[in-house]
Amino acid sequence: RKEVEQDPGPFNVPEGATVAFNCTYSNSASQSFFWYRQDCRKEPKLLMSVYSSGNEDGRFTAQLNRASQYISLLIRDSKLSDSATYLCAVQDSGNTPLVFGKGTRLSVIA
């Protein structure tokens, strides 16, 4: 069974803190990786794709470690507005559906 596992959370951090989430996947042949953000009672929205060389978007950095089969998301200088659930997603190839982790809830506290 193909699985995607995430840190259970919740993560409660003060504003300005740096927080990191990890996500492991079981299928070594997986090819595409993503981080989604989901606000309470809303749909998930794509935060960023994860590239083999790692990628950064402002305060957010995503990394992929194929050898250990995990992806990570680093959020620097946390804002109150970063409070949400963060879902990782993995795709094997082509048209195969994305498999999502259960999500990690982040609460940034003033």
Place this chain on the structure above:
Amino acid sequence: SQTIHQWPATLVQPVGSPLSLECTVEGTSNPNLYWYRQAAGRGLQLLFYSVGIGQISSEVPQNLSASRPQDRQFILSSKKLLLSDSGFYLCAWRPSGANVLTFGAGSRLTVL
């Protein structure tokens, strides 16, 4: 631009009643379409996906069914709802051959 519409947004149904949730995508052709369910305290569970009209793949055996009568329309149905069918149902789409998945706003179902 492409948009995805999903309705109804919220519904409360009695056990044993039928269900129909609809999803349409605009601004694209031949999209891959998906139905996910998110139950309380659980992750996103893939229910069905479709790569073309009339082509439905089922991931989880249950009392739900899906249909794709038109290229950009995806329908989730049930003849008789169970309590365990309660949850947040999300339709999603992505361009054929691409991997960026976009969700609709979701339909929140409560079965009483």
